Structures are given as structure tokens and as C-alpha cells.
Amino acid sequence: MPLFNLFKGKPTVEKTTTSFLQERDHAGLLVTAELERALADCKAKVEHIVKECKAKNRKFRDHEFDLQNDRFRCLHGLASEERYNPSDVLRVTQIFDNPQFFVDGASSNDIVQGKIGDCWFVSALATTCPSPGLVEKFCVARDEKVGVYGFIFFRDNRWVDVVIDDLLYTSIPKFEELSCQEKQLYHNDKAFYNRSSRRGSATLYFARSSTDGETWVPLVEKAYAKLHGSYGALSRGWACEAVEDLTGGxxxxxxxxxxxxxxxxxxxxxxxxxxxxxxxxxxxxxxxxxxxxxxxxxxxxxxxxxxxxxxxxxxxxxxxxxxxxxxxxxxxxxxxxxxxxxxxxxxxxxxxxxxxxxxxxxxxxxxxxxxxxxxxxxxxxxLFDSQWVMFSQWLHVTARSLLSAWTYGDVSFTITLPAATKAVIVLSQLNNRYFKPISGFLHWTFDFAVFKKGEKDIIAQSSASRVLARSINVELDLEAGSYVVHVRLDRFVYPPPAYLREGIHISNYRSLSRVLTERAKSQSIAMNFNTSSQAQNLPIPLDVLAGQDLSELERKALAAKVEVEKKVAEEKKVVEGEAGRKTENTTGREVVKNIAGQENEKMTEKTCEDKDEGRGRNQTDVDKTDAVSDDDDDETVNIQDMMSETDTIFLGLRVYTSKDAPAEICGQLRHEIELSAALACPNC
CATH class of the missing domain: 3.90.70.10 (Cysteine proteinases)
Structure with missing residues (x-):
């Protein structure tokens, strides 16, 4: 059995459910508790790097985001509209005589925007500074001598850590690159030129601190660029979205x-x-x-x-x-x-x-x-403190075709609360900044209405939103009980950019591969994510392989396969035995882990009938990328086949409540257009 079959989805039995209950171990997570875990993980990574670097007598170099040796990808990613041309890459200790991460704490007056249109992010940094201790929370750990820095950011439904080195782009060229006339301005004195022009905050190409020697501003910006794949990915945005990423708000x-x-x-x-x-x-x-x-x-x-x-x-x-x-x-x-x-x-x-x-x-x-x-x-x-809990559920939603009524009915969520609470309900699409070049030429927008279950009156609607906002929300007070959130989807079609028409050059395949991987990882948070269709883009976790050779993994995989097939056969008998009976219970979700550590999902039916399992699942045929091979004479690849589907969107519902009122979410997808039409027009 090929090793990589370990990481593909297991065979599944035909299902009839369109409801998805949140995973029990993810229900009612404390925002602060999750934050503490992310902080601990980030600190552990930094400590491990420090120990390893000191043993080797080396400074840390981040091979995942190497500004010096992977310049184009770090600057431009897959398809940056702008072109950036810094003159050099230097370490913090080469730029400053006495570098300090903070000088008298983080201040909004420290922050100066650089040569990229990320005023939205820089403004968000300034916005967080006056709140005591907030910046220090996402600037987690560092060793300035080794040159390693750890940060955390909130992305989609969880905190993620980002570890970087201290290499930064600078705008001043090396002395040897100057013209004769330029060298004469410095009396042909290289040391004088380096002291006067190539040191200090002013030499930085991107964001910097106005306090010379202070380094937190360019390093946070670099970590945020790594989170999204490149500096170019930071061009243009909404400041409020960056504040969300920095604070989890x-x-x-x-x-x-x-x-x-x-x-x-x-x-x-x-x-x-x-x-x-x-x-x-x-x-x-x-x-x-x-x-x-x-x-x-x-x-x-x-x-x-x-x-x-x-x-x-x-x-x-x-x-x-x-x-x-x-x-x-x-x-x-x-x-x-x-x-x-x-x-x-x-x-x-x-x-x-x-x-x-x-x-x-x-x-x-x-x-x-x-x-x-x-x-x-x-x-x-x-902003949320320890008195709040957050829980979420994400689904891959299939919308009606473009030339259809603008209406509710494609997706809904049911929220059950055990006690009265203040609540913030947030409907969001994925943060696609990393993989935006392959997100298609549609821009999605949406709104929602909240009902008490079993009642006709709307109790709340989502607040006003920008047309292209990443998320929408509503603040409200809720009593104990169940509530239904109905979502209405809309989208704008834009002409495809040039890189879609012309294709991606072979020299940029590495960037494309990473973008495809990041998209698959992001989409995998959906309850109905189709793992098998994205198997080639999902990375193999190193802890899955750790301590075992490939032969050993093969043997364990064969044993696991037999066990999986046995369970599938048992489930099939149960499903066939219950065929034809209508049930109205709650949908549960069982996650079976194979030897590879991958979660292969199988939905156990405990809910309403559904004759179309495929609705809401990701049906992008990513395997079409196999058509691009090393022997292909064409130096470009047409990536339109890799674009996100025009009629589907990954949507998540996040709900923040009092810690005394943890809730459950159940999502439902539309599955029969004829039934939807009958509901919309019962007298037709």
C-alpha cells in the first residue's frame, strides 16, 4: 500500500444527513484558555530553536520565510500586483547598535508605515497600543541574541503561532553598488557610508519604529506577512480585520x-x-x-x-x-x-x-x-476577557447559481443555550489573504436573521457591513433555549486578473504549491470538508512520522485499513437497517483517527433525511494539477482549474457567550431545490 494513501480519506457509507453538530471537544472553548495554549506552544517552539542554535553556534534562519534566499516569494507571493525592490537584507543587529524589542513599552507614536500599502495593518497596530498589555500578548517570546521571535494571531477559528528570524529588508544599497559619483559624496569611505546611511530605523524598507533601535514594529509586520505568505499579500485591507487578527476580537x-x-x-x-x-x-x-x-x-x-x-x-x-x-x-x-x-x-x-x-x-x-x-x-x-467563551462551526456551502433569487435557504445554523446570556453572533468566510490569487473572481457578501426556534418573528438581524467584508455580526441578549440563524448569500463577479488569463510561470510553481496547501489547510476546518479531494495538498504532520520509518508506517496503515473497512461495513448494516424510517434526533459526529493522525470524518445519522450527500462538499478536482509535469514543454500553467468553485463558499458561525452559558451549534445545508421552491411559493 503506498505510504501516501495513509493520508487520504477513508471510504464512507452513503449518508442522508444535511445537519452538522459541532464537535464535542471543541464546544465552549474559553477564549483565554485557548489563548494560553497557543502562548505555551509558541514559547516552546522558540525555546527549542534557541537551544538548537546555541548548540550549533548559529543565529536562527527561518527557512519557511527566508527573505534572503527566497526573496521573490517572500516579497510577492504568487500574484502581487505591486513590485517591491529592497536593496538588501540585514539582521537586526546589523541595523542597530543597541536593538531593543520595546523601548518604554509599545506606543502608537512608535509606528511608521513603510513602502507598502498596509496602512490598514499599521493603523491596527496603533489602535491596539493604548490598551494596556495588549501588544505584549501577541508578541509572545524572543531571544534577541539568537534572532528568533514568536507571535500569535487569531485566524478563522483559532490562535496560530508564527515564528520568524530577525532578517529585515532595507532600502539602502551596499557601498560597492553605488556609482562613482555617489561614492564621492561619502569621500569613498565605506565605513563612513555604512555608519551614516545603512544603520538605524530609517534604512528599513517596510514598517519601522520612530524610536531608533526599537524593533517590535518591523518584526510584527514580518510575522503578519509570513502568516499570509508574503509582504505583497498585505497590500490593501480593512484595519478592523487586522485588529481582529491581533486580538481575537x-x-x-x-x-x-x-x-x-x-x-x-x-x-x-x-x-x-x-x-x-x-x-x-x-x-x-x-x-x-x-x-x-x-x-x-x-x-x-x-x-x-x-x-x-x-x-x-x-x-x-x-x-x-x-x-x-x-x-x-x-x-x-x-x-x-x-x-x-x-x-x-x-x-x-x-x-x-x-x-x-x-x-x-x-x-x-x-x-x-x-x-x-x-x-x-x-x-x-x-475585546473579550475570561468571562466569555467562544464556539464555532464551519461548513462548505453550495449556493444557488448566479442567476437565482437573492434569498435565504442555502444554509442555517441552530444555536442552543442552557442559560440567559449576552451574545455576539459572527458569520464569517475564511481569511483568504494567503490564497486570494486562487480564490476565484467572485467576492462574496452575506447577511443573516435570527429567530427563536419555532417562532415567526425576527429577533435580530446582522448589523450593517461593507460590501466586501470578511464577516458580519450582531450583539444581542438571549434567553435560554434554541435559536435559528438563516443566512442569505450574494456575490459580485469581477473580470479575472491577468495572471489567470496568462497562467503562472514555471518558476513560480513553488509559490503556487504553498498557496494550494494553505487553502486546503484553511478549508479543512469545515465539518463537511472532503479530505480525499485535497489529499495531495495537505501536508503530512511531522509528529505523525516521528520515530517511525516508512516500512513501519506501512504495516500500521494496513492494520488500520482493515479496522476501518470493518467499521464501515458495520455502519452500512446499521444504515440499511434504518432505511425508510424518519428520525428527528440530533446529528452527531464521530471522528475516526487513522494511524497517520489524520481525522477522517464519518457522519453518523441521527437526524432528518437527505438524499444528496454531495451538497456543501468541496468538489474541486485538485488532481487536475497533475497535468503539469516536469516534461511539460509549456512554461506556464493555467490555474483556472485550481480556482475555488463559483457556487460554493466556506462559512463559519462563531458565537461568543458568557462562560456560564456555553452553547451548541448545529448547521444545516439546503439539499433539494424543488423543496426549497415549494417552501418559497406554497401556492404555486
């Missing part, structure tokens, strides 16, 4: 002209900034067709740019909001801007209370009325 979008009571919003929302919520602000780019200006600003503020809300303060009967621009310049020039006429001697006294000082550091002050007038949208991220 839940973000929502608030148009300022939707605020019903500004006074209530001030007292119940903004004044709680950095306590249990974080805020960011932005407005859309302005139309320059009439003015002819290249970039129109609103009193110095730029459209299409993310700004951080640092704090809200009430002083002497006035309401002020302190904000920061991640570019560290181009601040507010309106009322209460630095040096404006409003700052009389009387009002200068409140600067310490505001935590503000004059200077071109990107931080500025606005009065609340100007704040509401200027900004078009506010991002709020809710």
Missing part, C-alpha cells in the same frame, strides 16, 4: 450617518475605547475630476486611508477624540489641530489630560462634532 462597521443618538454613542461607545473595545476611522477617496487635484484632502486628512482612534476624553465641558495617522505626517489642520487658534493658554492646560503634545508625529486632536462630520465610517472591535 470581533469587528463591526458603523457608518457615522447611521448613528441615531450622538450623545449616547459618545457615552456608551467612544468613552469605552481601550477598555473592552477599540476604534478606527476612515472616509472614502474624494472625486478629483472637478478640481483636477491629484489627491484631495479634508483639512489635511486623506481618503481611502485608515486612522486609529487612540482615546476619547471629556475636558472642561468639551468632547475630544485623539487620533493617529500611521504615516506619521499629514495630520488634521482643522479646529484643535496643533498650533491652531483654539489652543489658548487656558486650553493648553488640558494637553496632559488628552495625552497629546504638539509635533509632526501623526497624532492629532479633533472635537467630537468635527469627528462625526469628517469621518464616513467607524470600525469598532469588541
Amino acid at each position: 470581533v469587528a463591526c462597521f458603523i457608518p457615522t450617518n447611521d448613528i441615531l443618538d450622538p450623545d449616547l454613542f459618545w457615552t456608551e461607545e467612544l468613552l469605552k475605547a481601550n477598555h473592552d473595545r477599540l476604534f478606527g476611522v476612515a472616509f472614502n477617496c474624494l472625486d478629483s475630476s472637478r478640481s483636477g487635484e491629484v489627491a484631495i484632502t479634508v483639512s489635511g486628512l486623506m481618503g481611502g486611508h485608515a486612522y486609529s482612534v487612540l482615546r476619547a476624553v471629556e475636558c472642561k465641558g468639551k468632547r475630544f477624540v485623539v487620533i493617529r495617522n500611521p504615516l506619521s505626517h499629514s495630520g488634521w489642520t482643522g479646529p484643535w489641530s496643533d498650533g491652531s487658534k483654539q489652543w489658548t493658554p487656558e486650553w493648553l492646560e488640558i494637553l496632559p489630560q488628552l495625552g497629546h503634545s504638539f509635533g509632526d508625529d501623526g497624532q492629532f486632536v479633533m472635537e467630537y462634532t468635527d469627528f462625526l462630520e469628517c469621518w464616513q465610517e467607524i470600525d469598532k472591535t469588541i
Whole structure:
């Protein structure tokens, strides 16, 4: 039996269920408990690397994200729209005389955006700084001498750790690369050139700290780039999504002209900034067709740019909001801007209370009325403490075809609560930033409605959302009982980008392989994920192979195969014996682990009938990539066959509740279009 058959899905018996109950061992996970496990894992990895490097007398080099030896992939990934051209790669200790991860703690004033359009991420970093100890939580472990740093980020439904080395891209070339005229500017003195131009924060190509020698900003950005495959993957985004990734919180979008009571919003929302919520602000780019200006600003503020809300303060009967621009310049020039006429001697006294000082550091002050007038949208991220639990379920959902009614009925979730609780219900698609180039040319959007089970009245609907938002949510108070969440799906079709039409060059196959793997790993969190169709893209866990040679694994695999076939045969008898009987119980899920450690899922029927198991499963034929072989004369591969399906989406429901009210989620998929049509039009 070939070794790699160990990692393919086991044969399954025909099922009739379309309901999926959350796994029991994943139910009611404490957010903080899960965080502690992730922290412990990350620290253990860093400690192991430190021990190994010291034994070898070597600094750590991250072969998974090697800026020096894997330059193109680390900069651009599979299909970056921009091209970046740093001059060199240096270690932190080569850039700074006395590098320190933090200098007097993490401060929003430390952060300066670099040569990539990731203001959304840099702004998110600044947004997290005022909350005490928050940055230190995701900056987990480090050994600055060895050059290893460990971080954690929240992705989809769990915390993940990212370990990096201390190599960073720089913008200043080597002395030998200068022209004769440029060398003369430094009196042909290489040492003088290196001291004056190739050291310090200003030499960094991407994000940096304004405090020379402080390293946490570029290293967090590098870890976030590794999480998503490349620096190029960080171009463009929503700041609130980065805040979610950094904190494990839940973000929502608030148009300022939707605020019903500004006074209530001030007292119940903004004044709680950095306590249990974080805020960011932005407005859309302005139309320059009439003015002819290249970039129109609103009193110095730029459209299409993310700004951080640092704090809200009430002083002497006035309401002020302190904000920061991640570019560290181009601040507010309106009322209460630095040096404006409003700052009389009387009002200068409140600067310490505001935590503000004059200077071109990107931080500025606005009065609340100007704040509401200027900004078009506010991002709020809710933070969770140990009083909350989070549980989730993900499904691979098949939607109706593009030319179908915009309607509910493709997927629903049932939530059961044992006690009354405050709740946050979040519906999300996968974070596809890593594998966005092969995610198709559709952009999904969705909304949902919440019902008490058995009742007709809607008790809540998802809050307003951006058209292309990754997730939507609603905050509500719920009594004990069962609730049904009905989802409505929609999508936008965009012309395929050039790389889809022209194909991927053979030199970039490595990047494509990693992107396919990351997509398969992300999709595997779905309850109805089809493991066998993605077997070639799922990596073999090293702990599966550890301590065993391949022959030994083969023998164990044969024994496991016999056991699996025996269980499948027994299950088939049970299913055949129950055929024709209608049941209305809860769907359970049994996970059988084979010797490879892979979870091959088989759903035990305890629920309603379903005659189409395939609905909601991933039916992408990834094996088509086998057509690309080493002897293929064509130097490019058409990746359109590898794209995500146009009619399917991976959706997850995350529910946050009080730890005293852990809940269960059961997901259901549409399976008979005729039945759906009859329900929609009973009199037709």
C-alpha cells in the first residue's frame, strides 16, 4: 500500500444527513484558555530553536520565510500586483547598535508605515497600543541574541503561532553598488557610508519604529506577512480585520450617518475605547475630476486611508477624540489641530489630560462634532476577557447559481443555550489573504436573521457591513433555549486578473504549491470538508512520522485499513437497517483517527433525511494539477482549474457567550431545490 494513501480519506457509507453538530471537544472553548495554549506552544517552539542554535553556534534562519534566499516569494507571493525592490537584507543587529524589542513599552507614536500599502495593518497596530498589555500578548517570546521571535494571531477559528528570524529588508544599497559619483559624496569611505546611511530605523524598507533601535514594529509586520505568505499579500485591507487578527476580537462597521443618538454613542461607545473595545476611522477617496487635484484632502486628512482612534476624553465641558495617522505626517489642520487658534493658554492646560503634545508625529486632536462630520465610517472591535467563551462551526456551502433569487435557504445554523446570556453572533468566510490569487473572481457578501426556534418573528438581524467584508455580526441578549440563524448569500463577479488569463510561470510553481496547501489547510476546518479531494495538498504532520520509518508506517496503515473497512461495513448494516424510517434526533459526529493522525470524518445519522450527500462538499478536482509535469514543454500553467468553485463558499458561525452559558451549534445545508421552491411559493 503506498505510504501516501495513509493520508487520504477513508471510504464512507452513503449518508442522508444535511445537519452538522459541532464537535464535542471543541464546544465552549474559553477564549483565554485557548489563548494560553497557543502562548505555551509558541514559547516552546522558540525555546527549542534557541537551544538548537546555541548548540550549533548559529543565529536562527527561518527557512519557511527566508527573505534572503527566497526573496521573490517572500516579497510577492504568487500574484502581487505591486513590485517591491529592497536593496538588501540585514539582521537586526546589523541595523542597530543597541536593538531593543520595546523601548518604554509599545506606543502608537512608535509606528511608521513603510513602502507598502498596509496602512490598514499599521493603523491596527496603533489602535491596539493604548490598551494596556495588549501588544505584549501577541508578541509572545524572543531571544534577541539568537534572532528568533514568536507571535500569535487569531485566524478563522483559532490562535496560530508564527515564528520568524530577525532578517529585515532595507532600502539602502551596499557601498560597492553605488556609482562613482555617489561614492564621492561619502569621500569613498565605506565605513563612513555604512555608519551614516545603512544603520538605524530609517534604512528599513517596510514598517519601522520612530524610536531608533526599537524593533517590535518591523518584526510584527514580518510575522503578519509570513502568516499570509508574503509582504505583497498585505497590500490593501480593512484595519478592523487586522485588529481582529491581533486580538481575537470581533469587528463591526458603523457608518457615522447611521448613528441615531450622538450623545449616547459618545457615552456608551467612544468613552469605552481601550477598555473592552477599540476604534478606527476612515472616509472614502474624494472625486478629483472637478478640481483636477491629484489627491484631495479634508483639512489635511486623506481618503481611502485608515486612522486609529487612540482615546476619547471629556475636558472642561468639551468632547475630544485623539487620533493617529500611521504615516506619521499629514495630520488634521482643522479646529484643535496643533498650533491652531483654539489652543489658548487656558486650553493648553488640558494637553496632559488628552495625552497629546504638539509635533509632526501623526497624532492629532479633533472635537467630537468635527469627528462625526469628517469621518464616513467607524470600525469598532469588541475585546473579550475570561468571562466569555467562544464556539464555532464551519461548513462548505453550495449556493444557488448566479442567476437565482437573492434569498435565504442555502444554509442555517441552530444555536442552543442552557442559560440567559449576552451574545455576539459572527458569520464569517475564511481569511483568504494567503490564497486570494486562487480564490476565484467572485467576492462574496452575506447577511443573516435570527429567530427563536419555532417562532415567526425576527429577533435580530446582522448589523450593517461593507460590501466586501470578511464577516458580519450582531450583539444581542438571549434567553435560554434554541435559536435559528438563516443566512442569505450574494456575490459580485469581477473580470479575472491577468495572471489567470496568462497562467503562472514555471518558476513560480513553488509559490503556487504553498498557496494550494494553505487553502486546503484553511478549508479543512469545515465539518463537511472532503479530505480525499485535497489529499495531495495537505501536508503530512511531522509528529505523525516521528520515530517511525516508512516500512513501519506501512504495516500500521494496513492494520488500520482493515479496522476501518470493518467499521464501515458495520455502519452500512446499521444504515440499511434504518432505511425508510424518519428520525428527528440530533446529528452527531464521530471522528475516526487513522494511524497517520489524520481525522477522517464519518457522519453518523441521527437526524432528518437527505438524499444528496454531495451538497456543501468541496468538489474541486485538485488532481487536475497533475497535468503539469516536469516534461511539460509549456512554461506556464493555467490555474483556472485550481480556482475555488463559483457556487460554493466556506462559512463559519462563531458565537461568543458568557462562560456560564456555553452553547451548541448545529448547521444545516439546503439539499433539494424543488423543496426549497415549494417552501418559497406554497401556492404555486
